[in-house]
Amino acid sequence: MKDIIYSLIENEKHYPDQIAVKHNEDVLTYRELNRYADALAYFIKDSYKPLIVYGHMSPFMIVGMIASIKAGCGYVPLDISMPEDRIKSIIKKIEPEYIWNTTETQLDLNHAHILDTNIFNEVDIPNRFESQINGSDIAYTIFTSGSTGEPKGVQIRYDSLNEFTQWMIDLNKIGENQQWLNQAPFSFDLSVMAIYPCLATGGTLNLVDKTMISKPKLLNDMLLQAKINVWVSTPSFMEMCLMLPDLSEEHYESLKEFFFCGEILPHKTAKMLLQRFPSAYIYNTYGPTEATVAVTSILITEAVINQYNPLPVGKVRPGTQLTLAENEELVISGQCVSEGYVKDEQRSKAVFKDIKQRRAYYTGDKATVNDDLWFITGRIDFQVKLNGYRMELEEIEFHLRQIDVVKEAIVVPIYKSGKVTQLQGVVVLNQSNDDNERQTLIHDIKQELKQTMPEYMIPRKIIFRDQFPLTINGKLDRKQIAEDILT
Template identity: 30%
Template sequence: MNNRICLNDLVERCAQSPHLPAYESGGWGLSYGQLLTRARVLAAALGQLWPGEGPILLYGHKQPALPVGMLACLLAGRAYVPCDEGWPAARVETVFRQAGAAALLFADEAPAPWPEELPTAPLWPMCEPGIIEPLAAPRPCSPEQTAYILFSSGSTGRPKGIPVPRRALANFARWITARPALTLAPGETVVGQAGFSFDLSLTDLTLAFCGQGRLVSLSREELADPALLFRQLSASGAAVLVCTPTFLELCLCDKNFSPALMPKLRAVFCCGEVLPRPAAEKFLSRFPGAALLNAYGPTEAACAVCAVNAADALATFADGPLPVGLVEQAAVEIAALGPKGELLAEGEPGELALRGESVFSGYLPGSGDARFSGGWYRTGDSGFVKGGHVWCTGRLDDQLKYCGWRIEPGEVEAALHALPGVERAAVLPQRSPDGRVRRLCAFLQAAQSARLPEEEVRRLLAQRLPAYMLPGRLFWLDELPVTENGKCDRAQLAREFLL
């Protein structure tokens, strides 16, 4: 598919509905006319100020300037790199250098402290119409050119850069907008929970902008205050909600989360982690007639590649975990592979693997090597395919999922090792009865010097890691237990402290 044609279609839709609301968050908003006009101005400015194809970091949270920046980068043929303003400045700098970025554009304030030699500029003034001649048409791009780069936790001790090509973004857009329950009429509203550095946000952005819909992106303040949250959910008039299962469960804890609060809600799209069967049952009983889609997909394959209607799954499978997708309706080919890359028989557990337009081609240099086998991308997720359905049953490595975020314990351990007085460190998850991660626990062995106070450990860690990667509990031990091979005995730590 010609990805320029796909982008031209999006631009044409924006131009056809200049007065329709496009985006709202935190009391600020944009119409489609404002979104397109400002994106064209910014796209032209990028080429003049920073010629070439270097990626552009977009730093903020959910300010309207950020979707303007994303669209501008796509128009200008540049990859965008969303960085949340809640990240420590040191992490943003690491991401900047790993991505080989040309500049950092910020919504409100630049990260501090920030090296003077790395260029920064405010997003909003650069978008002002009249300052520069707007870019007339999207620049031609190869389908293999990078559309955006997301950074997840890395097992090497630093963030892992995941470049997603334009063909993958176009394929995701085709797939997600073809889901009948999610299709928006012009002017309808989709509510999004995720920040832009979390790939789940790609779903609500795509649904809204491809359907001339209105995206209401929940602010940090609304997500932290149940009263504000429910007030916004009620006022939004949402037809579609895009969220993690954890967020849906939190909403369901309040009996006010019901059709009386959201009378127009007809579909919820859940992705990023396991959707528990009880949560699906509770939602469907609370919102009879609404569709609940349980989806699956790694960041390396443009957000999501398959989904299943939870009501159908509950009716088909009387007990056990819910499937995460239907093979025939997936955006890519899906299979379970054995240790040597062999295709496994139906129902046989193995490693989930993907092949097709949505799959990326590899990580940024220094971020590790992607595992491909016979054209299949090996996800690291365990699972199986049976009866046309896909199940994801966990991980085959140490990677953890917490509230939808991917966390490599090795990166948290590396940050702990860098603290003064820490000789050894181990990070383990504390899990709820259904197997999901409740919080991270850090086990520290002190060197000769005195142990750091817990509050000091947390303060120093917060200078290196985003909040979702910070351990919820800290244990100072005289010695960490070891196995016969001299490695940390994580099983013993789990038995003694976490069970």
């Protein structure tokens, strides 16, 4: 199995001057990445608390991650786009000894040990810092949203991270020394899918920041200049990029591989991408943060597109087992499963169990298996009851997306006194229409839904939007969509 730290040392020997991490004009070679990480690891080597890594797409955030792994304490990534109260809440829970600030902004956190890159002028850099991490040590802790409003800190062990990295390397069809694109902020575990497989194979990690996301021309320029080979993002981010008229194999001939995770990959999106990049490898993957990023994958081919709608999430990766509970809830077991939520015994006990001496996680996702392929069919908590009928919101969204004029769709339940009183469908069309046509469209959409669904499942209102907002992680922002229609 690949060991990430050993791989970085080997890459420094073989490719010392190759760029390891790049963000705009800020770059670090493999020699610089290792040297800086060794120096920071030496500085924090006696810490037993995770290193807080703060910033946004700075190559020095990667330095902090590698240093903390070498030091054996692990890290907690925090992005500048996170609300201040959330950042303070996480820091209070972690009680870090050190905070690694990669921004030029002074942090007002009343913390004694806030470090920045000036420490490299203050400490003697050792020739080589010997890694102190063990396989069972926590490599990183990523905080995800909790249903109670309090974020949950998901702890991932180093051996789980190495196992995941090896699986990604095995999936990769185009070999080492590639140009990788990372869209996700480091506080979102999708970034792990790009960071470690890239660095373990001597690649260059190209970082997409929030400015590039809001200005597609900047993203287009980066794609052309970097000659990206491997793309890692959410499906929603790809849907936004597919609006770039030149995003095709003809204009981006270097783009050979795509990995998607974090959301459902819509059939229409996959079909369009395959049409534009017919010779590329396109992977649909699935997994919760609690199971080290992803646990299943499938290579999307024309045969898969023609046979399945919705698309499967594929086959389980080695060393991992998937089973179904009585309520069709997907249960993941194996080394990939998290150690649990940091300092949160109650919520950990609710979803982490031991099954036949294997660590298991109850995902909250509903699933089924057909043709030896796994399908995610919805969320247990996306089920609502309306007029006595129990229904799945994602089933309605699926049928909306099958309508030719519909590009994307979200179904929002409207509550009154804690009870669902109606459903509203929020839709993005494939092409713009004027207001006079929209009443006709609403009628046509509802008529098409009647062909596939009972009357009680059809949204009472259909609302049109030019585009959907994305969260800072690049996912569809369901909460914002719901708030917009209620105001």
